[in-house]
Amino acid sequence: MAMIIGICGTQKGKSRTSHSEFFLNYIGGLAKERGGDFRLIRLIDSNILVCDNCGSCMETGECKHMQNPEDHFGGILETLRLGDGFAICAPVYGQGAPAVVINFINRCCALRNNAALNPFFNKPLLNIAIAGGIGNAVTLYELENYQSYLGYVSAGSLGLALMNSDSEMTGMTGFVFPADSPGISGMVKSQALKLLHMSDRQNREM
Numbered sequence: 001m002a003m004i005i006g007i008c009g010t011q012k013g014k015s016r017t018s019h020s021e022f023f024l025n026y027i028g029g030l031a032k033e034r035g036g037d038f039r040l041i042r043l044i045d046s047n048i049l050v051c052d053n054c055g056s057c058m059e060t061g062e063c064k065h066m067q068n069p070e071d072h073f074g075g076i077l078e079t080l081r082l083g084d085g086f087a088i089c090a091p092v093y094g095q096g097a098p099a100v101v102i103n104f105i106n107r108c109c110a111l112r113n114n115a116a117l118n119p120f121f122n123k124p125l126l127n128i129a130i131a132g133g134i135g136n137a138v139t140l141y142e143l144e145n146y147q148s149y150l151g152y153v154s155a156g157s158l159g160l161a162l163m164n165s166d167s168e169m170t171g172m173t174g175f176v177f178p179a180d181s182p183g184i185s186g187m188v189k190s191q192a193l194k195l196l197h198m199s200d201r202q203n204r205e206m
């Protein structure tokens, strides 16, 4: 039984179908089927102030923005702290991770100096990049890079390219993707089951 937190990197508003959100909710459904629980964090729905390299986290262990009521990072941290395991899903934007994801990762830099605040330490995390066609390698590289300072345990990295030759192209954000095709969900499922196994409290306590 595990609480899985999905961190969604789409920049689409809530009313639009996001592939990243679709796959995270799919993983959440698998967690619930196994008696666990799931929370979704859509980064775009929160105001995460940008790191301005002030250096305060290096001196005090805490980011100065955490004192600013306009900053929502503290609320996100509270949800992250509930997690036994994590899945982060980033769409590919310009062959890399989107701005909200990079901003989130930058703010997470402050956590490496504060073990008490760091919700990721020693917990499993699955990285997923979702492209129309190309750019998963760089996006996964960006996601994997923060393992070294957050100390999470890798539950794998998965790159999905969703566009196929039958897809209708209606503009950069308007591809029709076979997100729920059995082949693609099968790949997500096998990786998600690994994450769920690693996140299971019993397995982590062994």
Ligand SMILES: Cc1cc2nc3c(=O)[nH]c(=O)nc-3n(C[C@H](O)[C@H](O)[C@H](O)COP(=O)(O)O)c2cc1C
Pocket (backbone or CB within 6 Å): 009, 010, 011, 012, 017, 018, 019, 020, 021, 091, 092, 093, 094, 095, 096, 130, 131, 132, 133, 134, 135, 162, 172, 173, 175
């Ligand atoms: C600004 C922008 C840049 C993009 N760049 C790429 C790209 O470099 N390679 C690619 O395969 N898809 C690219 N895409 C398509 C997205 O990766 C794709 O639509 C993805 O499924 C969106 O995920 P979401 O629905 O969770 O937002 C781009 C989309 C946008 C809006």
